[in-house]
Amino acid sequence: MNSIEVKNLTKRFGNVTAVDSISFEVKKGEFFGFLGPNGAGKTTTIRMLTGIIGKDDGSINIMGFEMGRQTLAAKGLMGIIPEVSNAYNDLTGWNNMMFQGELYGLDRKKRHALSEGLLKDFELYGRKDQLVKFYSKGMKQRLIICMALLNQPEIMFLDEPTSGLDVQSTFLIREKITSINAAGTTIFLTTHNMEEANQLCERIAIINRGKIAAIDTPENLKLTIRELQSVLVAFDMNIEKDYLSVLPGVSSVRKAGDKFQLYTKDPGGLVFYLIDFAREKKLKILTIRTETPTLEDVFLSLIGEKED
Amino acid sequence: MITYIEQLKKVWAVCKKDMRIYFLKAPVLIFGVLFPIFLFMAFGIGRKISAPELLPGLISMALFFTAAAVVPLIAPWETRTRTLERLVSSPVLISTIVLGDITASFIFGLIVAFIPVIVGIAIGVSIKAVYFFIPGIIVASFCFSSLGSLMSTPPADTPSNINMITTVVKFPLVFISGIFMPVKDLPLWGRVLSYISPLTYLTDLVRYCINGENYFYIWIDFIALLIFSLFFYILAVKLHQRNIPRRI
Numbered sequence: 237m238n239s240i241e242v243k244n245l246t247k248r249f250g251n252v253t254a255v256d257s258i259s260f261e262v263k264k265g266e267f268f269g270f271l272g273p274n275g276a277g278k279t280t281t282i283r284m285l286t287g288i289i290g291k292d293d294g295s296i297n298i299m300g301f302e303m304g305r306q307t308l309a310a311k312g313l314m315g316i317i318p319e320v321s322n323a324y325n326d327l328t329g330w331n332n333m334m335f336q337g338e339l340y341g342l343d344r345k346k347r348h349a350l351s352e353g354l355l356k357d358f359e360l361y362g363r364k365d366q367l368v369k370f371y372s373k374g375m376k377q378r379l380i381i382c383m384a385l386l387n388q389p390e391i392m393f394l395d396e397p398t399s400g401l402d403v404q405s406t407f408l409i410r411e412k413i414t415s416i417n418a419a420g421t422t423i424f425l426t427t428h429n430m431e432e433a434n435q436l437c438e439r440i441a442i443i444n445r446g447k448i449a450a451i452d453t454p455e456n457l458k459l460t461i462r463e464l465q466s467v468l469v470a471f472d473m474n475i476e477k478d479y480l481s482v483l484p485g486v487s488s489v490r491k492a493g494d495k496f497q498l499y500t501k502d503p504g505g506l507v508f509y510l511i512d513f514a515r516e517k518k519l520k521i522l523t524i525r526t527e528t529p530t531l532e533d534v535f536l537s538l539i540g541e542k543e544d
Numbered sequence: 545m546i547t548y549i550e551q552l553k554k555v556w557a558v559c560k561k562d563m564r565i566y567f568l569k570a571p572v573l574i575f576g577v578l579f580p581i582f583l584f585m586a587f588g589i590g591r592k593i594s595a596p597e598l599l600p601g602l603i604s605m606a607l608f609f610t611a612a613a614v615v616p617l618i619a620p621w622e623t624r625t626r627t628l629e630r631l632v633s634s635p636v637l638i639s640t641i642v643l644g645d646i647t648a649s650f651i652f653g654l655i656v657a658f659i660p661v662i663v664g665i666a667i668g669v670s671i672k673a674v675y676f677f678i679p680g681i682i683v684a685s686f687c688f689s690s691l692g693s694l695m696s697t698p699p700a701d702t703p704s705n706i707n708m709i710t711t712v713v714k715f716p717l718v719f720i721s722g723i724f725m726p727v728k729d730l731p732l733w734g735r736v737l738s739y740i741s742p743l744t745y746l747t748d749l750v751r752y753c754i755n756g757e758n759y760f761y762i763w764i765d766f767i768a769l770l771i772f773s774l775f776f777y778i779l780a781v782k783l784h785q786r787n788i789p790r791r792i
Binding site for chain 2: 283287288289308309311312316318320323324325326327331336338339340341
């Protein structure tokens with residue numbers, strides 16, 4: 237079963253098409269990443285998915301509920317963590333939790349029990365009676381996560397959840413998100429942090445200029461730009477890089493300190509040629525490893541193609 | 545049906561939140577009590593007007609200025625702090641959010657309106673028609689709160705911009721509503737203008753309840769206030785539904 241089904245989703249602001257007929261699905265329990273440069277349509281998409289703004293065309297289905305016709309039911313299944321804390325600064329942490337619980341229709345007993353558990357889990361219980369305006373940025377973000385989890389959501393939407401946070405808070409939040417996902421909650425994550433997406437997401441969609449540029453697993457996405465795959469090698473003696481650039485399948489060679497990075501579409505095959513080359517030249521291989529492009533390389537490559 | 549009951553519970557949740565954050569603050573309470581008194585003193589002192597003549601205008605203005613004072617600022621303020629986005633993303637209708645804001649303002653207006661009533665009673669003024677007075681104050685408080693919500697619909701995130709709109713709307717209404725001069729004493733153009741102000745009908749009703757003088761039939765005062773309430777509420781909901789996605 238899919239948690240999210242989006243078909244031909246379109247949003248226009250005047251003459252500008254912010255989201256241009258995009259389609260994708262997110263499976264139940266999946267950790268799904270949504271990446272894109274600023275202005276690509278990420279925020280507009282997430283706002284349509286969460287029912288904050290309406291769509292112009294297409295359809296959004298959340299756990300079987302159609303956004304637009306059954307919006308309230310769909311919203312009741314979601315937990316939302318925005319980039320910037322939007323808890324009420326003039327309420328205490330506890331009162332924010334209570335208000336959130338009331339908005340999601342939780343009875344008093346359940347609100348109290350769940351809030352206590354969550355605030356303890358996120359190390360905020362001791363500060364629950366303090367106004368949120370006196371919380372640090374990390375504490376505010378942890379509170380937002382507690383609020384988003386209060387209705388025990390089936391799907392969580394996270395918009396840059398660790399942006400600008402200290403290392404400790406970032407680590408805690410990533411750990412919690414991972415465990416929430418492991419418990420079966422679908423995660424829809426937008427982030428600028430490629431490494432975060434690479435580590436956490438099972439699949440990633442890259443959006444640019446309102447269209448989906450690519451959608452696949454992080455590893456498959458890296459393989460899509462095969463020319464950025466490479467073999468890193470170091471020998472016991474210095475050699476001219478021209479010797480290496482003529483090896484079969486090598487598209488270019490870059491010297492990196494005492495190592496050489498040989499770009500190729502077939503890194504596995506090139507390893508054998510390098511071993512033969514070393515044997516022939518009586519060189520000892522100190523280091524050899526294949527390197528796939530980073531998600532950042534993929535992102536820049538895809539965005540760059542669209543820019544061209 | 546269950547959905548509507550749930551939404552009503554959420555109206556109360558929004559109302560409690562507004563009370564805590566926006567209404568039950570010392571400066572707001574002080575403003576609510578003192579501002580109408582000062583404004584009335586500016587026009588009342590030096591003129592030979594008795595307390596029973598003064599009180600209807602004072603009660604009406606206190607209710608009008610307090611019920612329509614804070615609620616217009618909630619939407620722009622919550623736009624700026626991004627808490628509006630939180631509200632809209634939760635399973636709550638926009639009409640529920642609007643009604644929650646109005647309810648908070650309605651309760652606040654009622655509390656503040658009774659301060660001059662208590663003062664009036666303390667100095668010997670009696671309310672002769674309590675059975676009209678209390679329902680009249682209740683309907684008017686809802687009416688002015690709805691007007692306040694309507695004034696917050698332009699998609700601004702700066703409270704001062706909305707404040708300008710409310711000032712432009714509220715002050716002219718005070719002068720055409722028979723507060724400082726009974727409607728019957730206004731020139732023809734003044735009387736015609738007074739008909740389009742909801743404050744006119746409350747002032748007329750309160751004047752009847754205290755002094756036994758009225759320009760309109762009492763049932764007309766009630767019907768007018770109810771029609772204005774419905775009109776302001778429905779229009780506020782429609783405009784918020786249209787503008788909230790623009791202001792987020």
